Every structure is written in C-alpha cells, then in structure tokens.
Amino acid sequence: MVREQDRSRPLKPAHVFDRQAEWDGLAAFVARPTPHAMLGVVSGRRRMGKTYLLRALAEARGGFYFGATAATAGESLRQFGAALARHVESPAPFSFATWDDAISYLFSLAAPARRGEPLPVVIDEFPYLVKAAPELPSIVQREMDRFQSEESRMRLLLCGSAMSVMGGLLASTAPLRGRAQLELVLKPFGFRGAAEFWGVTGQPELAARLNAVLGGTPAYRRQFLADDVPESLADFDDWLCRTVMSPLSPLFREARYLLAEETEIRDAALYHSVLAAVADGNATRGGIANYIGRKSVDISHPLNVLEDSHLLVREQDVFRAGKSQYRIAEPLINFYEAVMRPAWPLLESGQAAEVWSRSGERFAAQVLGPHFEALCREFLRGPGRSLLAGGLGQVGSGVVVDPVARRQIEIDVAATEPGSGAGPASVLLLGEAKWGTQMGLPHLDRLRRARDLLEARGLNTTQCTLACFSAAGFSEGLRGEAGRGGVLLVGLAELYG
Template identity: 30%
Template sequence: MRPFVDRREELKALKERLTSNNFELIVIYGRRRVGKTRLALEAVKELPHVYYLAVEGDNLRHFRKTAERVFPEVRYSREDWEGTLHALKEKIIVIDEFPNLIKENPRVLSLFQRAIDLDLSSSSTKLVLLGSSVSMMTEKVLSYKSPLYGRRTGSMKLRPMGFFSLREFFPKASWEELVEVYGMTDGIPFYITQVKLPFWEWLEKELSSPVSFFRDEVDFLLRYEFSEVSTYKRILEAIALGKTTPKEIRDFTGLRHSDISPYLRNLIETELIVREVPVTGKRTSKKGRYYVADNFLAFWFRFISPNLSRIEEGTFSAEEIRESYNHYLGFVFEKVARQFLIELNKAGRLPFAFTKIGCWWHRGEEIDLVALNERERKALFVEVKWKELREREARGILKDLERKSELVGLESWEKGYGLVAKEIEDKARLREAGFLAWDLRDFDKMVRLTSTS
C-alpha cells in the first residue's frame, strides 16, 4: 500500500473528533474513488475500531460477525441494530457505503436515530458513515427530512485533491509530466495510484491489458447514481466533446429542452459536471456553460469511449492519444493555472488579494482567468497557454488581453495583466514591462513558498 498522501487538514480534523470525549456522528461523502475509505482507515488505524463495508443484503448479520472479531462481547447482544449498537457503545464504528444499508432497509435510518437518541448520544461513541452515492447521502442522510437530521456532529464532503498534490505521489516527475498525468487522473487518488512513470509507457500497457480499469469504470461510476446510465453517458459525452450550452447538448443528444434540464441538475448535484457563468455575472445568468467536473471523465469520453472496440481488438495505441493530447491539455492547464494563482494568493504573492476568480466570455471573446477584489475594485486578467512562447508572441497575447479586458466593463477598476504558459522566453523582460508572467519553472518556487507559509 502506498503511503498516505495529502488530506492533512481532513485527517487532523477527523482524528480530533475520534479522540474527543463526546458522542460523534460524522458523515463523509463524495464520488467513488476520491479516497474516503483510505482517509477513514488512516484516522482510526491506531485506535480500536470496527470497520464494515456494507453490501447489498444481509448487512446486520455481516456487521455483527465483523464486530465480534474485534469486540467478542457483541455476540451476547440482542440481534438487531439497536442491540448491536448498544454493545458497541463507547467504541469507534465506521460503516462504509452506508447507502447500501438504506437500500436494503430504509427503516435503518430510524433505527439508528432511535439508538442515538435513547442510548449513544450521552456516550463517547464515534459513528462514522461513509457514502459514495452523493445524491443518496445528501437526500437520505444529510437533508432536513432525514431521521438523522440534527444528530450529526460533523460532515465532510471529500473532493479530488489539487494538482500540486501529485508531486507527493511522483516526487521525481517533471511538472510537464505531472500535467500530462493530471489530464487523465485529475486529483482522484485511485486513478493516480494506478499510474506508473513514464506515463506514456504505462498508458500503452494499460490500454492493452485485458483487465484494464478503463473499460468499465464510467459505467461503474454512473450506476452508483443513476438508473438511466445510457442517457447520462450521452450527455457527459456531449459536454466532454465541447458542447457546453443547453442547446448544443440538446442538439448532440437529441433530447428536448424539457427533458434535459433534470439530467443536468442531477449531474451537477452529483458533481459530475459543473455550471460556470462569466466571473462578473450572476449565478442565474443565462450565459451559463457546462463542463465535465473532473479530468478522468473528460479523458475517458474524449479518448477511450470512441475507441473501446479498437481497444478490445488490440488495434488502438496510446500514441494516437499523444498526437492530440497537447490540444486537450489546454483546458486542463487552465485548471492548473487557476490552482496556481489561488496558492499564490494565499501566500500573498500577487499585487492584491483576490476574493473571486473565474473565466469570462461574451459574444465570441474569452479571457481564461479573471481574479477580482470587488471591495478594492481591482482586477487581474490572465491568459493561459499550454505551449512554449517566445517573448514576441507572449507580448502579442498580453496586448490582446488588454484589448479584451476593456470589454469586461470594469472601467474604473485598477487592472493588471498576466500570462501562465508551459514555458516563456525571457519572463524578466515581460515583468520589467509591468506584466506578470509565470511558467512551469515557477511551480517549484510556489511549492516552496506555500510549504513554509
């Protein structure tokens, strides 16, 4: 097993709760593969505990058997949930994939509520519930309609790790290779830990392997949330291929407007897609665009899904992905650049502290990143390029950025301009001219800054 990486704040917070003298009901949820189980197990590994992975049926019997191996006195308790939980009073109980208990018996929520209210709440029992079905955990466990509403003492929505966490997994990799890896894995621990370097050699072997996780992974993810898997796959495919407006998605999928909105809402709720509006607009703006939330799904629909038959036949090569991968990484690098600027912002290494960052577009004009401090009326406009830039080309991009910034409508604001690229020739001269300029060589400096701040 690889060493535990990142999640330091989450691990610290969880450990503090697990060692308190109070009753704790902690809910940890997030999409599959994001690292919930590993986080929970890391937090309890030095503490006596029961860990149980819920299955599709007969969970009470399986749970009791698991608990008895750790705490033999459980075998003498009443053989129902309340009796079993009473026998584990003052103990740490971790139940993974809690939605499976709910599917088997919806009354389990009320049974847990009763056990907590009448017995456990006055003790130091720790009950940790994990779930990968975001929709079910939100609706059945966290919502005000849930019998457990008001009982939880803490909840944690686990999200993918940031790009810069990849350095801890691959300390000897170049930043360029890490961007390539991130384009396939995002910050999802399961996918990251599958990768071996060199990346392209590993990908070639993975595509030719008869047991590759690529083949069934997306169906596996979607079945956890939805019954109409084929419809959701079609919508995700449309968005991954650049159909970002409702009309474009509707035209691609053939779904009517009245049909598509609920699907989009469900995909947003489960965090498989995100809806973005121009950074200066309101959340209700009709200019909203939809994007696939993580790079793995984007990669899969872009490169794997269209070639599944050839992958099965053994006639598809990773070299075919590599030929167009730099173009694909353009959008991926925008995500990396946004995280880079956020880290610089935290470290106080920008001309001003921004409170909001996002992209901007209007009538065919786009700016990759705009960082705003609305109180101080300051704006930083940034273009992102996954390419090597000579000074002259970089100046041309920055000059055009100045032109586009005038279209944003922040006439009385103080403005700054910057560029993030794979490599920029003579950044010093651009900085002397009053521009901000960063490339991959600056990432090491940023990591050192943030690690000491």
C-alpha cells in the same frame, strides 16, 4: 502547554499520504470530550482513499469499522452482527432480528462504563445498507436524539461513495438533518500533491500530462497499476498504451464503472452522451442539448444528477450574472469520452498504439487544454494567492463582451473581489492560459482590452494584474513587457513550484 484534548488525538500514520487536514478534522471529531453522541458524514467519489483513511483512524483509536457490501437486508444484517461480534471478541456471531436491535446494541457499546473514552464507529458504504434497509437513517436518528439527553461516547461516522445518496442524508427533510457535527467530502489530491504521490515532482510536463488523464485519485497508482509509473516524458505514450488504453488494465473500463456505480443513473447512454458533449467543448446547457439532439429542458435531470455525483461541475461566469459553463470533474472520464470512447472497438481489440498515434490533436484540444486552464485556476486559489495584490475573492473564468469589435474575449483565469459598501467590485487578475501555444504580445493586448472594457463598466481595475499562463513558453516581446511590471508570466515550472 498542550491541552488534554490535543494529547488524546491520534497521530496520522506514516503510511497515509497527505490528507493531514482531513486527518486532523477526523481526529478532533473522535477525540471531542463531550458526553453526548456525535455524528459525522464522510463522502467522496470512489477511489479517493476514504476506506483507507477511516480504517487507519479506527485502528488508531481501537474503534469499530464495518464495510458494507451490496447485499440483501438479511445478509447485511448477518455481516454486521458478525463484525460486531469480532470487535467485542465474542466466540459466536451475533444474530440480530432487526436493524433496530443491531443499532441499539451498537450504541450500547459507547455507554459511559467504557472508561470514559470516545468510541469511533465507522459504517462504510452506508448507501448499500440504506438501499437494502431504508429505515436505517431513521433508526440512527432516534439513537442520536436519545443520546443527546443521555450520556454517550459514541462518535459515529457514516461513509459512502454514492454522492447523491450521501448528499441527501443531511438535506431538506431527511431524518439526519441537523444531527451531524462533521461533514467531510474527501477530494482528489491537488495537482502538486498528485505529482509528489506519483513521484514525478521534478518533471512538470509529465506531471501535468499525468494529471490530465488520472487527476489526483490515490487508488489508481497502487491498487490499479501496482506502481507502474511513467519513468519520463518519453515513456508517457507507451505507459498510456499499456495502462489506461489497454483492455488488460483495470483502468480500461474504470470511466464506465464510475458512471455505472452512481445509484441515481438509469439511462447510462444518455449520461455518456451528456459527458461526451462536454468533452467535445459544448460547455453550456444549450450546447449540450444541441449536441445530443434533445431540448434543454430534457437534460435538466441528467445535468443535476451528474452535478450531485460530483462528475460534472457548473462554473459561474465571473463577469456575467446567470451565465455558467459545465466542466467534467473527473479527468479519467474526460479522457475516456474525448479519446477512448470514439475508438472503443479498436481499443478492445488491442490497438491502443494505433489509436493513440491518431489522437494527439484531440488529446491536446479536448483534454490538455481545458485541464491546463483548470490547473491555473487551482494554482491561483492555492500557492499562487501570494501573487495577487489585495485580497482574494472569487477565482474562475468568464467572458467579456466587446461591443465595438463585436466579439467575446474569453478569460481563462480571473480573480475578482466584491465591493465593500458603496465601492465597486474589483478585478484583481485577468489571465489567458495556453497549453501548446507560445504566448506573445497579441495575447497581452487581448487582456488589456478586456481590462479596459471592465473598467468602462464601472469595475475597479487599479490593482488588476494581467497574467499569461503557458506550457509552451513566452515570446521575447512578452518577456520584455513582463520585465517592465504589471504582467505576470507563469509556466509549468512556476505552477509546480
């Protein structure tokens, strides 16, 4: 039997691609029958489709949507009053003296007299309002607290793209800490979803190359490129030159804009240098500092800001406590730093084809290779989970030190599980990933050596699978080893299912 609460949830519109889990969470939030005000915070980098999703939700439930712009406090207040007047079908815009008055009136719309139905209210790009009127979070907090003891059907969703600002709304001593019943971060489509969105599901190599440049950002296909999609792998080079690398394309400067839009970033040159260091393969704090000519302590703030902005990801070494590496989270920024920024004057003069013809090696080493490794880890966290014996704990990468050979064995894809009770931690999978190299028995021998070293350290490797991930195929010898069991071979066809 379907509960009343379930029937009250709006169905996801057909025009909203994917996002079923996010829609279900938002729909459940706005449909909750609790007689008190509820607060949700929705964030995510720009171009993720937050506005598209929240507009659809507000329209489905007859809610109020307001999209803020960069403006003064007075102008923002007038825009808010005009939008509220349109929502309640007032013949004239409202003129609020203060934000205190405006938010008080907003909450009055969710009074019990409104047929007892929850009222979804979306305030989009909330950081713009906070910048102009820093008192807003405190005003919202006061109203939320008031309507915990008084009846209200308010379902307020605060949304924004400035990740550092949105992350701070509920942190530490912030006024809204402890008031939210929903915290949703809208992320890019996964690599399989992105392939479907771009219509290239039957072309795994094209899908992987496309994902390495643009990732799973929804806005890039329709809003930026007006559905200009590469028809085939043979069209990829021309497509790249006429879109991402063309000064006539909206995507040409997008990587710069993504950085400039973060409110906490002041010295753009320093942040670009940090990102360029990571794109060049300097993944540790010390390596980044050496690349840009600074001391490690001097780059702590830029690294923290880039992490808070979800532009950099710090990934812990699964085998060495306290060790970590940085990775650029936004593929377009990585492509820009690795390929476009070093040749920017030539690209601005329209020489994309010439630049691209000399960028093949750099693209493979600094873009495709690292991105393929990340795709393999994403595969193992999702559709590849069934390939593992036992459960699934941490998926990541790491380094195994070989003291005899005096070398380090880099493990691109690893799955480990913490021990239970007095039992040791388990290694479920050790994998190596290569984009442009056919993998053979030497790759398998390295993985076997790493497994032996981890076993000697006391880890449980009895269920450890050795995995080779390659976009270029596998040797006959390696295929023979896989046929005897214990070795997993994963190519692009398996990755994309």
